[in-house]
Every structure is written in structure tokens, then in C-alpha cells.
Amino acid sequence: MATRSSITLQTLRDSSQEIPTRTESTIEKPNSPFQSDFPEGGKHAWLTVAGASACLFVSFGWVNCVGIFQEYYQTHQLKEYTASEIAWIPSLQVFFMIFSGLFVGKIYDDYGPRPLLLAGTFFHVFGLMMASLAKTYYQILLSQAFCSAIGASMVFYPSFTTVSTWFLAKRGAAMGLVVSGSSLGGVIFPIMLIHLIPEVGFAWSMRICAFLILALLAFANATMRSRVPPTKRPFEVMALLRPFKEPTFLLLTAAVFFFYWGMFIPITFIVEHALSHGMSLHLANYLVPILNGASIFGRTVPNALADKVGHFNVMIVMSGFTAILILALWLPATGNAAIIIFAALFGIGSGAGVGLTPALCAKISPLPEIGTRTGAAFSISAIAALTGSPIGGKLVADEHGSFKYAIVFGGVSCAIGCMLFIATRASLVGMKMAKM
Incomplete structure (x- = not known):
């Protein structure tokens, strides 16, 4: 105990000069004065979790229904464009929402969540309102893939970082509740659009979704607050690049990149794959809500379990489970039952991967830099989100409609991600059996 105390005191004395390299001791014993008294609950903490979950509902949950727009634009406003050209709209929407975290994280560390939530509410809602009026390719691109996506990013990242300031021992469970909001949004938004577009038209469907987003973000603005005051630092490019000099952070970022690279293949192509094997369009459209x-x-149970047995331990198991599902179940699947079972099980595996990523970033980051470092890791994974689906689409086209090599690409990428999660854990505590 004396050794742990001396490490912590020395860390506090050095914190005004530079952030120390994290070792096993500093991971187990927090290295910030703010980390000694996490409430682990209370009214403000759980209201923050509720507001953050609403933010995930309207950001990642909204992005989860991009496939609806791909099909609609291809048969309506943008029918003169190729499917590949139209695909850049949802791809860039995902990219800008995730990649913007590199800059959103820095703003959060300097100013806290409030300015980002207010600005994000405006840009997200305004972008969707303009998309409801858009008629041309560039109008849709600017409104939906850029303006709305940037706004979504401004509410997406502060959610994880703000909740991290209230919880340590229960961080996995709290993060799971937050990320479950994206799953709920991924169920409700597609069903809303499937039923609203034929009833009230595309324009009013977008406006109704935008009004729902506005209401939820108003709730988030009223409830989310950080326990830790912002620490403004001069902007330095090296501050964004410095985490990548740490082998552990670099390994974690690479693991997330490869896992997301493979994960977006089923998310993008599961409906098209099902249709190619004879599933009805009506049933295939519901695969995304099922997933x-x-x-x-x-995104809830594995996170809660991770608090007991270790976040990296659970992430390794779930990422390996996801890779096996893609290669052993989705690859040979041809009937409706097998495809539906895969959609449900893949939702569990990939959901755990998404839900645990922020907790892993927080685990190897000093508290005052969680925003910047989480944003940096996610910004690299944005490149995976941007390129994974086009690579999969090219493999499908080259094989004349066969999904075989696209599925193999997705499964192998997730398997590489799993191995890199193992390497990250080894760099922290070696290969010994421990809660990590």
C-alpha cells in the first residue's frame, strides 16, 4: 500500500509538467486528484447517464439507419446517380460523425460539454431540416452527410467523456446503459422511416425525426454535466499526436480500427445479402432493427460483467465471438432462419465491441485527457468506417454479386482486431490471469 501511495503522490507532483507514461500501477491506482472520489451514482450521475443515452439515441442510433436512405435516394431524388455515388452520402455521414471526435475531444477538454451540446443540437437538427428540403446531390451531401453528421459528433463524444467523470468501479455498466441508447435509436428510427415515408412523404418523415431529435437533445442539455471542471490548454498538434507514441494506446487504436473495419461489413450488407438468398424485401428490411x-x-450485459472480470478480458471474448459468427455462421448461411439468427447474435457481439471501446480508452487515459484521447482513437476508426463498406462492395462486384470474399474480409478483420486487443492487454499486465 505504501508503494501505491508513493506512486500516486509522485504522479500528482509531476502532473503539472507532463502526463506520465501509464504503468500497471498507475492504471490500478488513478493518477489524477479528481479520480480519488468517484461518486459511482447519485442523482446528477444517473441524470447524466440518461442524457448521454439520449445523445447516443440521436447520433449513433440515427447513423444506424443509413441503409434506408441508400435505397430511397437510389429510387427517388438521386435516381440518375449510380449506387456507388449515392453510397458516399451514408459513408461520409458515418465518417464525419466519428472522425470529428479528434477535434471535439479537444474542445471538450478545454470547455466542457455544454458548448458542444448546444452547438451539436443546432447543427444536427438544422442539417436534417435542410435535408428534408434538398433535391440535388450536393444539397443532400452538405446537409445530411456534413452538417447533421458534425452536429451528431458534437453530442456523441461528450456523452462518453462526461459519464466517465462520475464512475470508475461501475464505469462499464454506466457506459453500457449509455451505448444502449444507440441500439434503441437503431431500432426506432428505421421503423419510423419505413412507416412514415409511405404515409407522409420523405420531407415530413425527416422533419418528424428531426423534431424527435430536438426533444431528446433538449433533455440531454438539461441533464448532462461533468463532475470535473475543464482544463484549457494551448492548442498543440503534438497534443493530438502524443497518445500515439504510447505503445499501449497505439495497439488499442489499431485493434479498434481492424474490429470496426470488419464490423461495418455485416451492418452495410446484411439486407442485400439476405435478398440475394431469396428473403422477402419486407422481412429483410427488419434485419437492421433485429440486429x-x-x-x-x-451493449449492457457485457459492460456490467466487464466491471467484475475486466474490460479487456470481455472485449477479447466478444470480438473473438464476433469474428467466429461472421466466418462460421454468416459465410455459409443461405436460409432465412440462419440469417436472422446471425443478425441477432451479431448484434450482441458487435454491440459489446462498440459499448466497451470508450471504457477501454478511458482505462488507459489520464482523466483530464479522456476526451482528446477517446476522440483520437475513434477518429482512426472513422477511416475504417469510411473504407470498409466500399472495399466490401468492390469485392461483391468483382465476384458478380457473391458475398463470399466480402464476408471473409469482414471476419478476418475482426479476428485481427481480437488479436490486437490481446496484444494491448499483454502490454499492460503481461499474459497473467488478472482482472484487466
Whole structure:
């Protein structure tokens, strides 16, 4: 105990000069004065969790229904464009929402969550309102893939970081509740659009979704607050690049990149794959809500379990489980039952991967830099989100409609991600059996 105390005191004395390299001791014993008294609950903490879950509902949950727009634009406003050209709209929407975290994280560390939530509310809602009026390719691109996505990013990242300031021992469970909001959004938004577009038209469907987003973000603005005051630092490019000099952070970022690279293949192509094997369009359209509904379980139970047995331990198991599902179940699947079972199980596996990523970033980051470092890790994974689906689409086209090599690409990528999660854990505590 004396050794742990001396390490902590020395860390506090050095914190005004530079952030120390994290060792096993500093991971187990927090290295910030703010980390000694996490409430682990209370009214403000759980209201923050509720507000953060609403933010995930309207950001990642909204992005989860991008496939609806791909099909609609291809047969309506943008029917003169190729499917590949239209695909850049949802791809860039995902990219900008995730990649913007590199800058959103820095703003959060300097100013806290309030300015980001207010600005994000405006840009997200305004972008969707403009998309409801858009008629041309560039109008849709600017409104939905850029303006709305940037706004979504401004509410997406502060959610994880703000909740991290209230919880340590229960951080996994709290993060799971937050990320479950994205699963719920991924169920509700597609069903809303499927039923609203034929009833009230595309324009009013977008406006109704935008009004729902506005109401939820008003709730988030009223409830989310950080326990830790912001620490403003001069902007330095090296501050964004410095985490990548740490082998552990670099390994974690690479693991997330490869896992997300493979994970977006089923998310993008599961409906098209099902249709190619004879599933009806009506049933195939509900595969996305089935996947996202199952991910509610995947983003809550494994996170709560991770608090007991270790976040890296659970992430390794769930990422390996996801890779096996893709290669051993989805690859040979041809009938409706097998494809539906895969959608549900993949939702659990991939949901755990998404839900645990922020907790892993927080685990190897000093508290005052969680925003910047989480944003940096996610910004690299944005490149995976941007390129994974086009690579999969090219493999499908080259094989004349066969999904075989696209599925193999997705499964192998997730398997590489699993191995890199193992390497990250080894760099922290070696190969010994421990809660990590």
C-alpha cells in the first residue's frame, strides 16, 4: 500500500509538467486528484447517464439507419446517380460523425460539454431540416452527410467523456446503459422511416425525426454535466499526436480500427445479402432493427460483467465471438432462419465491441485527457468506417454479386482486431490471469 501511495503522490507532483507514461500501477491506482472520489451514482450521475443515452439515441442510433436512405435516394431524388455515388452520402455521414471526435475531444477538454451540446443540437437538427428540403446531390451531401453528421459528433463524444467523470468501479455498466441508447435509436428510427415515408412523404418523415431529435437533445442539455471542471490548454498538434507514441494506446487504436473495419461489413450488407438468398424485401428490411435490438443486450450485459472480470478480458471474448459468427455462421448461411439468427447474435457481439471501446480508452487515459484521447482513437476508426463498406462492395462486384470474399474480409478483420486487443492487454499486465 505504501508503494501505491508513493506512486500516486509522485504522479500528482509531476502532473503539472507532463502526463506520465501509464504503468500497471498507475492504471490500478488513478493518477489524477479528481479520480480519488468517484461518486459511482447519485442523482446528477444517473441524470447524466440518461442524457448521454439520449445523445447516443440521436447520433449513433440515427447513423444506424443509413441503409434506408441508400435505397430511397437510389429510387427517388438521386435516381440518375449510380449506387456507388449515392453510397458516399451514408459513408461520409458515418465518417464525419466519428472522425470529428479528434477535434471535439479537444474542445471538450478545454470547455466542457455544454458548448458542444448546444452547438451539436443546432447543427444536427438544422442539417436534417435542410435535408428534408434538398433535391440535388450536393444539397443532400452538405446537409445530411456534413452538417447533421458534425452536429451528431458534437453530442456523441461528450456523452462518453462526461459519464466517465462520475464512475470508475461501475464505469462499464454506466457506459453500457449509455451505448444502449444507440441500439434503441437503431431500432426506432428505421421503423419510423419505413412507416412514415409511405404515409407522409420523405420531407415530413425527416422533419418528424428531426423534431424527435430536438426533444431528446433538449433533455440531454438539461441533464448532462461533468463532475470535473475543464482544463484549457494551448492548442498543440503534438497534443493530438502524443497518445500515439504510447505503445499501449497505439495497439488499442489499431485493434479498434481492424474490429470496426470488419464490423461495418455485416451492418452495410446484411439486407442485400439476405435478398440475394431469396428473403422477402419486407422481412429483410427488419434485419437492421433485429440486429440493433439484440445489440441492446450486447451493449449492457457485457459492460456490467466487464466491471467484475475486466474490460479487456470481455472485449477479447466478444470480438473473438464476433469474428467466429461472421466466418462460421454468416459465410455459409443461405436460409432465412440462419440469417436472422446471425443478425441477432451479431448484434450482441458487435454491440459489446462498440459499448466497451470508450471504457477501454478511458482505462488507459489520464482523466483530464479522456476526451482528446477517446476522440483520437475513434477518429482512426472513422477511416475504417469510411473504407470498409466500399472495399466490401468492390469485392461483391468483382465476384458478380457473391458475398463470399466480402464476408471473409469482414471476419478476418475482426479476428485481427481480437488479436490486437490481446496484444494491448499483454502490454499492460503481461499474459497473467488478472482482472484487466
